[in-house]
Amino acid sequence: MQTEQIVRTFVEYFEERGHRRVTGSTLLPPPGDPVLFTTSGMHPLTPYLEGRPHPLGRRLVDVQRCLRTTDLEEVGDPTHLTVFEMLGTWSLGGYEGRQSLAWGYELFTEGLGIDPTMLHATAYAGDDRVGPDTSSVDLWEGLGVPVELTVEDNWWSNGPTGPCGPDSEMFLWTGDTPPESTPTRDDRWVEVWNHVMMRHRRLDDGSLVPLPQRNVDTGLGLERLAALLQGRSSVHESDVFAPWRRSVPALWPSLDERSLRLVCDHLRSAVVVLGDGVRPAHTGRGYVLRRLVRRVLTVLWRDDPSRSLGDLPDELVRHTLDRFRQGTDPDLVSRTLLEEERRFRRLLERGRQVLARPRFRGPLDEEDLHYLHDTHGLPRDLVTHLRQE
Template sequence: MRTDQLVSTFVEYYEERGHRRITGSTLLPPDGDPVLFTTSGMHPLTPYLEGRPHPLGRRLVNVQRCLRTTDLDEVGDATHLTVFEMLGTWSLGDYGGPRSLDWGYGLLTEGLGVDPGLLYATAFGGDGRTGPDTASVELWQGLGVPVELTVEDNWWPNDSAGPCGPDSEIFLWTGEGPPRSTPTRDDRWVEVWNHVTMTHRRLDDGSLVPLPRRNVDTGLGLERLASLLQGESSVFACDVFDPWRRLVPARWPLDEPSLRLVCDHLRSAVVVLGDGVRPANTGRGYVLRRLVRRVLTVLWRDDPSRGVGDLPVELVEHTLDHFRQDLRPDDVLRMLIEEEHRFRGLLERGRGVLAKPRFRGTLSEEDLRYLHDTHGLPRELVLSLREE
């Protein structure tokens, strides 16, 4: 099942159950939001999860593009992407967590053909403030799905203010042979779907207050699920990356981890540019700048003559079309090339500065601050140049 078929199957399944499809937003959160990028499907819906009525009703479904800067250092493994799409469903004070889990199980096993024997669930085991999620445990036991109780791993989100609550996660076995062990003890169990029952709001001081109504928020990573359903061991092997894996190695021979990083970061840079962000030294623009510079660092490691101008325009067109963005491909390539020229100039200047006697020894924190504030040399760039 290709990703476009997976999206239509998902949306139609929930539309048949009374959900209205809402249009996913761009990567940019609303004005005044302190977060740089939309990080999850629930992010644009926070006001409605806190009680505001949604104009389309109390049952919603959508596809939302997301970017998580916290995953940048994980990119290159089998499951992490910088920009990805999240399939999501919401119950705004309507049905509860058990019904959401029951429908999720039905879509996976009947709609998508997943073998029930390859599923495992986790649920919140309770802590000193709230009790265990017995409703989810009973639902899974009734379906014959094994369930493991945890504490920190099954309260979401567990590190920021806003709506939160116990969650039950669905895992799929990806190992050879019959399933074994549990999700917390064997990483061959891969998380595919997170169902959160929003019961509380976390305040800035970490305390919890009950929400006036309970909501359900679910998130299912599109590329991750597609790779599993397509029998692939990596998100980079699903059909979304087919044109990238066909065209990039012909331009730049790379080892597998480097190929994954280059494809991910260039694809992500195109999406970020398509949503209106431009390279800068702070904020969203600096995230974009980091993506491009990391690509160039990898490309130049083996051949300094390589450049983003060699990127096939078909890949830019494919990405803009996939995310329904109207920026011209030629404009995207022009901005990437301009950023490459700036980076080459910065590297040349940085090498000259670091060659001065003052910086030949061990660099202190004061040195690193001076290099950043006076010469515009970011810490990671300085450390990279010192390793040359």
């Protein structure tokens, strides 16, 4: 099942059950939001989860593009991406978690054809403030799906304060043997769909108070699900990355698998960030973009310093912009990437000259690192990289 078919199946299933589709927003949160990028499907809907009436009603479904910098060091493994799409559903006081889980099971087993014996669930075991999620446990046991109880792994929050609540997660078995063990004990169980019963608000003092309405917020990573349904061992081998996997190895040979994944992911993510109007900068969103591009160049130049982003095929840029429904000029994106490459080359040359000075030949302390950053524009990670050359 190709990615676009998965999206249609998901959205139409919930539209048939009274959900209205929300137009997914860009990666950029609303003005005044302290978060640099949208990190989850629920992020743009926070005011409505806290009680504001939504103009489309109490049942919503959408496809939201997201960016997470917390996982940058994990990119290259089978499941993590920087920019990805999140399928999501919401009940803004319209129905309870048990109904959401029942629909999730039906969509998986009937709509997407997943063998129910390959499913495992987890649910909240309870603590001294909130009791166990017996409703979810009863639902899973009634469906014949094994369920594991945890505390920390099944409590969802979006930060130290704000909406939160117990969740129940759905896992798929990816091993070559019949399913065994449980999700917390065997990483061949891969989490694919989280159903959060968002009923509480955590205050500054850590206490919990009820939200004005009992919500359900679900999130399902599209690329991860696509890889599993397509029988692929990683998200980087799903149809979403097929054009990249065809072009990049021929363009830049000798990349090992993890490096190939990083290059494809970071360049694809940079194109999407540029497509949403961000430009390279020293701080904020622009610095995240700059960091993505420089991580790519660092990998590419490790084997061959002559490699250039100017060789990136136009069709990869166009494919990515079209995939994320962005109207940005592909030529502008390509020119911006190339200009950032030139800027990074100049910075590397200056950095090598500065670090060759006698003062910086020995171990560097915090004062040295601050000086290199403030006076010469050399960030800590770049200094570390140059010292390892």
